[in-house]
Amino acid sequence: MTEPHDSRDREASSRASYLLDGRRVRVSDLLRHGLLKEGETLAFMRRRLGDTYKATVTGKGWLRLENGEEVRSPSRAAAIAVGGGSFDGWHAWTLDDGRTLDQLRQELLDSSVSQITDRDDEDSSAEPSVSATERHILLRRAAQQAESGEPVSVSVQDLLGWWGASGRGTVNERIEADLANHGLTTSPNFDKVPLATTVQLVRETLEKDLEEALDEPLALHLKTVPPADEVAPETGLTIGTLPSALGHGVVSVKPTATFEEAITLMTLHDFSQLPVLTGPYNLRGAVSWKSIARARHADPEASFSQAVMDAREVRYDHDLIDVLPILAESDFVLVRDQHNKIAGIVTAADVxxxxxxxxxxxxxxxxxxxxxxxxxxxxxxxxxxxxxxxxxxxxxxxxxxxxxxxxxxxxxxxxxxxxxxxxxxxxxxxxxxxxxxxxxxxxxxxxxxxxxxxxxxxxxxxxxxxxxxxxx
Incomplete structure (x- = not known):
């Protein structure tokens, strides 16, 4: 008996909703929806070096490399083909007609959007104002802006609202998957900063663009970084989620400062310590009420440099629980942001x-x-x-x-x-x-x-x- 059209439509719409909401697209999805064929050959060309690597699409949607090894992740396949390194495989592997796997992925997502019904959008777990279709459009535009070098800026709170969430938690994996499907990530990581922090939606690449990385000697890439779709999501508090960790910069003094300058700043801001910087990236230490008193007690004529003590520093995405022993010893740590700039200070009182x-x-x-x-x-x-x-x-x-x-x-x-x-x-x-x-x-x-x-x-x-x- 022929299946009713409305039943088939509901099934197609359900599959489309599933692809658009919380799961990373895989090569097997492209194969299942006819965008790739079993046995089709993909090429990974390092144009400036003149190297080309080949891979064949298998029946289960994996990539078979020239050495016979089969890999599910395009990024892992690219790294293995080269012999090491970290590559964005969705942009690296191309078909004979020049289209990348990412372009096929976008075709699949666009097709899925067209199958979403009004009822599906109404039943979405997101807020009514942000349906699955609208979220896809927002992410598509964000990907285009990231590609043009003008990334979208949005607060973490507003970003969560795209998925109908008011706080982070189980929704994080859905957000990361949907971002990855559009070749996006956030800078800084949306899960490791306060909700009021503004993040940018940027291309999901490594520290450098793919072409720049391909031009460098292979020795620089021998350590293979696992692709995003093979990395388990991190959980737990990070130091960057504390409000003081990533504020609007830190109040600091230079090594050439005077005691009077440091004391005035610490009094006006009600600080117990003050970082000593020669620039936003160059930490020289810190002074505190204790270190000033100790220096002057030892030598009433002490110079300001004698009060400068060593200061501990951590990245904003460092697990908070691992910082507790440092805080117990030092009372404070300085925090570097995603650009490696000293961006905040966290004290034992903050924790x-x-x-x-x-x-x-x-x-x-x-x-x-x-x-x-x-x-x-x-x-x-x-x-x-x-x-x-x-x-x-x-x-x-x-x-x-x-x-x-x-x-x-x-x-x-x-x-x-x-x-x-x-x-x-x-x-x-x-x-x-x-x-x-x-x-x-x-x-x-x-x-x-x-x-x-x-x-x-x-x-x-x-x-x-x-x-x-x-x-x-």
């Missing part, structure tokens, strides 16, 4: 505040969980609760095994709500609890490295206040 904010979220969530459990345990029998939450398994052995989802199932039940006797609207309360459950899961599963938005904190605080008022 204490960051972890304090995170701890306060756990305390709020803990209070909510405890109060909900006490209210339910004091109102219903365990048999009533388990029948609503998990009647077919033995997951729940006591009230202590209940999740926030279980609390929601009990309290949204009309009979249970009536038994509770609260003069409140059941549906509104259940919906609020559902929103808080999502916030709670993000925090408890460490899905985001960002502090909770004030609106989310207020939702939990207000729920706790209600539980205190009605649960006593």
């Amino acid at each position: 204490a505040q960051a972890y304090g904010d995170l701890a306060s979220h756990f305390l709020l969530i803990g209070e909510m969980d405890r109060r909900l459990r006490q209210i339910i345990a004091g109102t219903f029998t365990f048999e009533e609760v388990s029948a609503l939450c998990d009647p077919n398994t033995e997951r729940l052995a006591s009230f202590g095994d209940m999740t926030v989802g279980d609390y929601q199932r009990v309290l949204e039940n009309p009979a249970c709500w009536e038994q509770l006797g609260w003069p409140l609207d059941r549906k509104v309360f259940a919906a609020w609890l559902g929103e808080v459950r999502k916030i709670r899961n993000n925090v408890m599963h460490f899905n985001s490295s960002d502090p909770l938005p004030k609106a989310d904190v207020d939702k939990i605080r207000n729920l706790n206040r209600l539980l205190r008022d009605y649960g006593e």
Whole structure:
């Protein structure tokens, strides 16, 4: 029997949505959609050196090199063909007609956009104002501007909004995949800086353009960097996510400064230390109240240089947890940005505040969980609760095994709500609890490295206040 047209259309539209939302396009996708053929030959030409490498598309969508090795990643295939190095394989490998794999990738994405229906856009997890189609157009334009040397600048917060997100976390992998499908990345890395930071959408290349890299001696590229699609996403707090790490530059003095200059700046800015720089990239050390006092105590006629001490420095994308021992020893570190410029300073107090904010979220969530459990345990029998939450398994052995989802199932039940006797609207309360459950899961599963938005904190605080008022 012939499949109905609307069924086939829905299936095609679903496949298109999948390609456009959170998965990196692979060579096998190009093969499956008829943009490549099994046995087709690709060329990687190093024009200025006169070298050409060949690869054949296999039936499973991998690239078979001239030595017989088969590789899934075009970038990995290019590096192996040359004998080492780091290349953008999507732009390196070309067909006989001169088109690159990236151009085929864009054809596939454009075709997928044309298959997206209005209903798919409405059902998208993104905000209504940014549909999958509109996001594709934004990224396509950003890729064109990056190619012309005029990259799009956007705040991290606004960038997240393209995917309907207000904070980073599980959405990060979708964002990175969609950016990569358009040959883009962010500078600095959007996941390692504060939400208010402005990032640029730039070409997903290495430190130099492909042609420049190809002209250099092979010895400079012997260390092969794994392609982006083979690198596992990093997780955890980085030092760049702290507000003081990447601000609007740092207040500093030169090595030729006087004690009076340093003391005046530190007093006016309420600083405990001050970096000593000969330029935005050249760190000579730092002075602090302690180092100034020590130098003058040892020699009342001491010069300013005698108060300058060594200063530790880290990159903005350095894991915060690895910096803690340095902060315990030095009280502060200076932070270099993506351009290697000294861009900020992080103190032990900054880190204490960051972890304090995170701890306060756990305390709020803990209070909510405890109060909900006490209210339910004091109102219903365990048999009533388990029948609503998990009647077919033995997951729940006591009230202590209940999740926030279980609390929601009990309290949204009309009979249970009536038994509770609260003069409140059941549906509104259940919906609020559902929103808080999502916030709670993000925090408890460490899905985001960002502090909770004030609106989310207020939702939990207000729920706790209600539980205190009605649960006593």
